[in-house]
Amino acid sequence: MTTLDNSIDAFREAREFIPGGVDSPVRAFKGVGGTPVFIDRGEGAYLIDIDGNRYIDFVQSWGPLIFGHCDSDIENAVIEAVKKGLSFGAPTLIETALAKEITTLFDNVDKVRFVSSGTEAVMSAIRLARGATNRDGIIKFAGCYHGHSDSLLVQAGSGLATFGVPSSPGVPADLTKHTYLARYNDLSSVEKCFIEAKGDIACVIIEPIAGNMGLVPADEIFLKQLRALCDEYGALLIFDEVMSGFRASLKGAQGISCVRPDLVTWGKVIGAGMPVGAFAGKASIMQLLSPEGPVYQAGTLSGNPIAMAAGLASLRKLKQNPSLYVSLASNAKRLMEGFSSAAKSVGVSMVTDVRGSMFGFFFSPKVVKNFDDALQNDTAMFAKFHQAMLKRGIYLACSSFEAGFISTAITEEMIDEAIKAAYESMQEITQKD
Ligand code: KE4
Numbered sequence: 001m002t003t004l005d006n007s008i009d010a011f012r013e014a015r016e017f018i019p020g021g022v023d024s025p026v027r028a029f030k031g032v033g034g035t036p037v038f039i040d041r042g043e044g045a046y047l048i049d050i051d052g053n054r055y056i057d058f059v060q061s062w063g064p065l066i067f068g069h070c071d072s073d074i075e076n077a078v079i080e081a082v083k084k085g086l087s088f089g090a091p092t093l094i095e096t097a098l099a100k101e102i103t104t105l106f107d108n109v110d111k112v113r114f115v116s117s118g119t120e121a122v123m124s125a126i127r128l129a130r131g132a133t134n135r136d137g138i139i140k141f142a143g144c145y146h147g148h149s150d151s152l153l154v155q156a157g158s159g160l161a162t163f164g165v166p167s168s169p170g171v172p173a174d175l176t177k178h179t180y181l182a183r184y185n186d187l188s189s190v191e192k193c194f195i196e197a198k199g200d201i202a203c204v205i206i207e208p209i210a211g212n213m214g215l216v217p218a219d220e221i222f223l224k225q226l227r228a229l230c231d232e233y234g235a236l237l238i239f240d241e242v243m244s245g246f247r248a249s250l251k252g253a254q255g256i257s258c259v260r261p262d263l264v265t266w267g268k269v270i271g272a273g274m275p276v277g278a279f280a281g282k283a284s285i286m287q288l289l290s291p292e293g294p295v296y297q298a299g300t301l302s303g304n305p306i307a308m309a310a311g312l313a314s315l316r317k318l319k320q321n322p323s324l325y326v327s328l329a330s331n332a333k334r335l336m337e338g339f340s341s342a343a344k345s346v347g348v349s350m351v352t353d354v355r356g357s358m359f360g361f362f363f364s365p366k367v368v369k370n371f372d373d374a375l376q377n378d379t380a381m382f383a384k385f386h387q388a389m390l391k392r393g394i395y396l397a398c399s400s401f402e403a404g405f406i407s408t409a410i411t412e413e414m415i416d417e418a419i420k421a422a423y424e425s426m427q428e429i430t431q432k433d
Contacts, residue, residue, distance in 0.1 A: 001053045001390065001391045001392075001393065002051060002052065002053060003051050004035055004037065004049075004051055004053075005051060006038070006049075006050040006051045007035050007036065007037045007038045007049060007050060007051060008035050010038040010050060011035050011036060011038065014038075021036075022036065024159070025159040026158060026159040026398065026399055026402070027398070029398045031379070031382075031383065031398055031399035031400070031401070032382070032383040032386040032387060032398045032399065033383050033387065034387055034390075036398070037049040037050075037051075037053065037055075037390070037395075038050045040052075041069075042057065042065075042068070042069025042070055043069055043070060044068045044069055044070065044409040045057060045068050045069075045407060045409035045410045045411070045414055046069070047069070047395055053393070054393055055390070055393050055394060055395035056393060056394055056395060056410065056414050056417065056418060057069070057395050057407070058335075058394065058395060058396050058397070058404045058405060058406070058410075058418070059395060059396070059397050059404065059405065060405045060407050061268075061273055062243075062268065062397075062402070063211075063243050063247055063268040063269065063403075063405055064267075064268040064269055064271055064272055064273045065272065065273050065407055066246065066247065066269050066272075066314065066318070066328075066357060066405070066407055066408065067272070067314060067317065067407060067408050067409065068407040068408060068409025068410070069409070071272075071313075071314075071317075071409075073313050073317060074272050074273075074310050074313045074314055074317075076313075077309040077310060077312065077313035078274070078306055078309050078310050078313075080309070081094070081305050081306045081308075081309035082306055084305070085305070086304075086305075086306055087300075087301060087304055087305065087306075088305065089300060091303075092303070092305045092308070094305050094308040094309060094312060095114060095303040095305075095308055097308075097312055098114070098270070098308050098311055098312045098315065099111070099112045099114070101312060101315050101316065101319065102266070102270065102278070102280065102315070103280065105250070105251055105319070106251065106254065106264075106280075107260075108254075108260040108261070108262075108264075108281070108282065109264065109280045109281060109282070110281070110282050110283035110286065111280060111281070111282075111283050111286035111287070112278050112279070112280035112286075113278065113279055113280070113286070113289060113297065113302075114276060114277070114278050114302050114303040114308070115276075115277040115278065115279070115297075115299050115302050116275045116276065116277060116299055116301050116302060116304070116307075117147065117267060117275060117277045118146075118147050118240075118242035118243075118265065118266075118267030118268065118277045119146075119147025119148050119149055119277070120147075120277050120299065121147075121242065121265040121266065121267055121277030121278055121279045122146040122147045122149065122152065122205070122238075122240055122242070122265050122277075122279070123147065123149035123151075123152075124279050124297045125203075125205075125238055125263045125265050125279040126138055126149070126151060126152070126202075126203065126205065126238070127295060127297065128263065128279070128281075128285065128286075128288060128289060128295050128297070129202045129203035129236045129238060129262075129263060130202040130203075131288055131293075131294065131295035132202070132236065132285050132288055132295075133202040133203070133234065133235065133236065135200045135201060135202040135235075136178045136200060136202065137178050137179075137180060137197040137200045137201040137202060138151060138152075138178060138179055138180065138201065138202055138203055138204070138205060139179075139180045139181075139182050139190060139193045139194070139197075139201055139203070139204040139205070139235075140152060140154065140155075140179060140180075140181060140182070140204075140205050140206075141181070141182050141183065141184040141206055141207075141210075141370075141371075142155040142181055142182070142183060142184065142370070142371040142372075143155070143157045143184055143210060143212065143213030143216070143370065143371025143374055143401075144157055144184065144205075144206060144207045144210055144212060144213070144240070145157040145158035145159075145160065145207075145212035145213075146205060146207075146240050146242075146265075147242070148168075150171045150172070150175045150176070151175055151176065151178065151179050152179070152205070153167055153168040153171050153176075154167050154171075154176050154179045154181055155167060155181050155371070157210070157212030157213040157371065157374075157401050158212040158399075158401060158402065159399070180193035180196060180197055180201070181193070182204075183370050183371070183372070184206075184210060184213075184216060184218065184369070184370040184371060185216075185218060185219050185222050185369045185370055186222075186370065187222060187225045187226065187229065190204065190226060190229060191229065194229065194233050194235075199233055199234075201233060201235040202235060202236065203230075203235055203236040203237065203238050203262075203263070204226060204229075204230055204235055204236075204237055204238065205238040205240055206218065206223075206226065206237075206238070206239065206240065207239075207240050207241075207243065207244065208223060208239045208240075208241065208244065208252075208253035208254075208257060208259070208261075209241075209243075209244040209248050209252075209253045209256075209355050209358065211243040211244060211358060211360070211402065211403035212243070212401060212402065212403075213368075213370075213371050213374040213401050214360045214361075214362050214368060214374050214377070214400055214401055214402065214403065215353045215354075215355065215358055215359060215360025215403045215404075216353075216360070216368050216369065216370070216373075216374060217353065217355055218253075218257075219369075220257055220258075220259070223257050223259040224258075224259055226259075227259050227260075230262075236261075236262040236263060236285070237259075237261045237262050237263075238261055238262065238263045238264070238265065239252075239253060239254070239261035239263075239264045239265070240264075240265045241253055241254075241264055241265060241266055242265055242266060242267035242268055242277065243267075243268060243358075243403065244355070244358065245264075245266040245267070245268070245269060245270070246266070246268075246269040246270065246315070246318060247268075247269060247355075247356055247357050247358050247405065248355040248356040248357075248358055249325055249356050250318055250319065250322050250325060252264075252266075253355075255356075256355065256356075261281075262281055262282070262285060263279060263280065263281040263285065264279070264280050264281065265277065265278065265279045265280075266278045266279075266280070269311075269314060269315075269318075270311040270314070270315060271307050271310060271311045272310040272311050272313065272314035273310060274304070274306060274307035274310040274311065275301070275304070275307055276304075276307045276308070276310075276311050324408055325356055325357065327408075328356060328357035328406045328407075328408065329354060329356050329357065329406075331406045331410060331412065331415050332354040332356070332357055332358065332359040332406045333354050334412075334415050334419075335359060335406070335415050335418055335419065336352035336353070336354055336359050336361060337352075338415070338418070338419030338422055339352060339361050339419070339422050340352050340361070341419075341423075342419065342422035342423040342425075342426045343363075343422075343426055345423060345426060346426045346427060346430040347430070348363065348381065348426060348430060349363060349364060349365035349378075350362065350363055350364070351364050351365075351366065351367050351368060357405055357406045357407070358403050358404070358405060359403065359404045359405070359406065360403050360404065361404075362374065362377040362382075362400060363377050363378035363379075363381040363382055363385070363400070364376060364377040364378065374400075374401065377400055379400050381429065382399075382400040384429040385422075385425055385426070385429055386398060388421075388424075388425035388428050388429055389418075389421055389422065389425050392421035392424060392425065393417075393421070394417075394418050394421045394422075
């Protein structure tokens, strides 16, 4: 890294016109300190900032860019779509095409509705679950983040955990009283919520592979018992796969777990960097949605043809090359083994995990199974590591309550480079002054 002067100036100016200088809080680097680098462009596996520094990108816009930056197939699909117009507010063939590509992958998904963000997808899925069951209560898990809709900003992960404010002012108690909080990987805590709610639970929403308290996968036995409990109480089970979808495997968590949700939410990869979210499920539930049914949900730019073109190009490439996930997972595993060895080489505790192209690491001596465990990890050490790696051209998620990602543009040589940087960084952050 040469200098960050332009980013420093840019951040100063941005803060004059945008709260915190960013349009999404986690980008402000508050979790790791220092100045967020302002990005000029992406090139394959790389980000280049406005000072000309080049970084291997292990964030990929928080997951969407599984093919890295400026993938030619996706770029060409977008350019062709742009030439026909940006938006029509009317049905287009490409929405049906993407819906078909998605639904034909899953035996528990008949219909999908597109929206413009993961938040919107989850918010809509919750409303649909409440409409389908005529119940108000929802159960979520501490540390899971499902976007910033009111009912779900309770003990959430991601940026809220980063800033140590896992809930948010501005959310009426009248709303959050319907949100029951359980402990990830702990079935008895879920049973307590059902009992406390006297059965008035519309749905249980979970990140089946949590990526917003760091990477914390749910135990398969836990998911199976959760499924059975929802069936016992007549509540719907929602898998929030906005992050894990098409990342943990081609079918996301459902490609790893045998448990099937009633509704699933997606985002990120299905937009390939453009604003797309989606929620989906069996026709018997989805047909309750307006205009077929009474549950209202809408959006001016839902199914935007440019965003659909990007998502469709990305998804078709993934479906044509499912073996991509083998190399993505192999690179993720090798990277985590390298980080773990680098930590061990200086006597620092680190636990790591991988699910497909997703990876996570905690500066912690013990395996992380829930949000309480995650909160005990050494965030100060994480911040030093992040800064040391950034200096060496490695761009990691700027919070220990996030996940990392491998793209197909990241080569084995780049993994070696990141591991080498990890050894150097560990030496630097542990050397006695
Ligand atoms: P968006 O509204 O940010 O598109 O999606 C919300 C969301 C819903 N569900 C899950 C499981 C998610 O991970 C997200 C968003 N993820 C964060 C990263 N942890 C987005 C990054 C940000 O907030 O800037």
